[in-house]
Amino acid sequence: MVEPAKKHILYTNNLGRNFGGLTALANIDLRIKQGTIMGLIGPNGAGKTTLFNVLTGHYPPSTGQIYFKSEEISNQKPYVITSKGIARTFQNIRLFNQMSVLDNVLIGRHCRTASGLIGALLRWPAIKQEEEQARKYALDMLSFVNLEEKKNEWAANLAYGEQRRLEIARALASDPDLLLLDEPAAGMNPQESVDLMTLISRIREEMKKTVLLIEHDMKVVMGISEWIAVLDYGQMIAEGEPHEIRHNKEVIRAYLGDTA
Amino acid sequence: MLSPYYIQLVILVGINTIMASSLNLIIGYTGQLSIGHAAFMSIGAYASALVTVHFNFPFIASLLFGALVATLFGLLIGAPTLKLKGDYLAIATLGFCEIVRIVFLNLDITGGSVGLRGIPKKTTLLTVVVAVLITIFVLNRIINSRIGRALIAIREDETAAESMGINTTYYKVICFGVGAFFGGLGGGLFAHFFRFIQPNSFGFMCSIEHLCMVVLGGMGSMWGAFIGATAITAIPELLRFLGDFADYRMVIYGAILVIMMRVRPQGIIGQRLSADQVSIGEKLFNRWAGMGTGGKRG
Numbered sequence: 001m002v003e004p005a006k007k008h009i010l011y012t013n014n015l016g017r018n019f020g021g022l023t024a025l026a027n028i029d030l031r032i033k034q035g036t037i038m039g040l041i042g043p044n045g046a047g048k049t050t051l052f053n054v055l056t057g058h059y060p061p062s063t064g065q066i067y068f069k070s071e072e073i074s075n076q077k078p079y080v081i082t083s084k085g086i087a088r089t090f091q092n093i094r095l096f097n098q099m100s101v102l103d104n105v106l107i108g109r110h111c112r113t114a115s116g117l118i119g120a121l122l123r124w125p126a127i128k129q130e131e132e133q134a135r136k137y138a139l140d141m142l143s144f145v146n147l148e149e150k151k152n153e154w155a156a157n158l159a160y161g162e163q164r165r166l167e168i169a170r171a172l173a174s175d176p177d178l179l180l181l182d183e184p185a186a187g188m189n190p191q192e193s194v195d196l197m198t199l200i201s202r203i204r205e206e207m208k209k210t211v212l213l214i215e216h217d218m219k220v221v222m223g224i225s226e227w228i229a230v231l232d233y234g235q236m237i238a239e240g241e242p243h244e245i246r247h248n249k250e251v252i253r254a255y256l257g258d259t260a
Numbered sequence: 261m262l263s264p265y266y267i268q269l270v271i272l273v274g275i276n277t278i279m280a281s282s283l284n285l286i287i288g289y290t291g292q293l294s295i296g297h298a299a300f301m302s303i304g305a306y307a308s309a310l311v312t313v314h315f316n317f318p319f320i321a322s323l324l325f326g327a328l329v330a331t332l333f334g335l336l337i338g339a340p341t342l343k344l345k346g347d348y349l350a351i352a353t354l355g356f357c358e359i360v361r362i363v364f365l366n367l368d369i370t371g372g373s374v375g376l377r378g379i380p381k382k383t384t385l386l387t388v389v390v391a392v393l394i395t396i397f398v399l400n401r402i403i404n405s406r407i408g409r410a411l412i413a414i415r416e417d418e419t420a421a422e423s424m425g426i427n428t429t430y431y432k433v434i435c436f437g438v439g440a441f442f443g444g445l446g447g448g449l450f451a452h453f454f455r456f457i458q459p460n461s462f463g464f465m466c467s468i469e470h471l472c473m474v475v476l477g478g479m480g481s482m483w484g485a486f487i488g489a490t491a492i493t494a495i496p497e498l499l500r501f502l503g504d505f506a507d508y509r510m511v512i513y514g515a516i517l518v519i520m521m522r523v524r525p526q527g528i529i530g531q532r533l534s535a536d537q538v539s540i541g542e543k544l545f546n547r548w549a550g551m552g553t554g555g556k557r558g
Binding site for chain 1: 398401402405407412417419420424426428438543
């Protein structure tokens, strides 16, 4: 186990989560190095999405603590954690379907803007300016994921791959330091997967974000991750560089069973 | 000039527009099924009527007072019930509406079941028109702002909204507060027009009528609330002119509602994405009826 250090943008100590008698996560000591792309893999039901939900505050942890930028965030609400700089996407795309593509991204900008009820009614210049800036930022995010032309479409009317990219743009709009992607390549064809890998690399290179991604597509996860953690039955059974993970006996057993 | 009958009809349409558009903010834009809007109307009506009768408040001040008292109760009902979703919230708001009615039935100051009489007639066509315009202006501004976007996001997907940084509880409280304010305003105008109010005018049926206006006109549309309010107020009146059939007017009225829901479930001018996708109303009702996918985890 690596001791937590300043270079870790997020780390957890002995993190666990139970649902009644079921232990979904136990003894997780996750370390995410600032500025890296980290992969999180494991068989179905291993607890990957549960870990995301605990990190983002959807489920409070049953044991242990989460530290983000050296500050404990263990029992914070999801919207507070987002404003501190963690944004996520969802495994089963959760867009705001009956809102325009641009409005979806503007929602991501919500926690970086402040106008209230009185501002909405009176719309003094500062309020208009804030809205204008938010709009510009959102458009930048849309062009980053190459969806600028679709800004006035309803989110529900986008193609599947576009919806995945829109979710990423929406998360990026909150200007997170850490981006959690839950199976971004799910349901994509090979070409789309390659494009997605390029996009994730650009998020790290051009936007200087740290990325943690859950992915089943091994070509994607091995291709772009610098570090990989493996979950099985709620435990972290291995971590290391991709080539180490590929030959790790524990990991092979978790995926293929004892006989392999 | 318009005859008093038509003026009364127009005033009623105006008051109902205020009621429907404020309920539309709660149901159509924020997706919270509240079926106790009449409670806010009755609180506004009694509060404003009482300060007019007992303290001689000027008309505008008493309307404002009624609306603010209703807002207070909107926040009170909002805070504890906002953890509830869909049909559970509906039952809670319905219960609140009944409690308010029964309290007014049993208080001495409100005249109990006899009702409150002798309220001076101050509501005119002009005041109603101005109130409608203010309501629509304010609601429009809210909907087309950062707050309105947050409210619509809550309707579309509450979990996603919260994980994108929206304090959903706070915005739902705001939504109930604003909805209750205009509900109370409508009540104040109602009291100062009919000069007589009784608790049973603001019962369950009254809430359901407001709901029908929102659904018939089209959820999540400002024009929809206006058209729904006009239709629901005017249709029973127009059917009076059917001569021998006038006895059946409530039956015909009911039939029109049923046919509307069958052929145009999104309301008269409600939004519908495309043929294979559902309208806001259908989606919300599916979710409320437990058939939707709203509860899935991410």
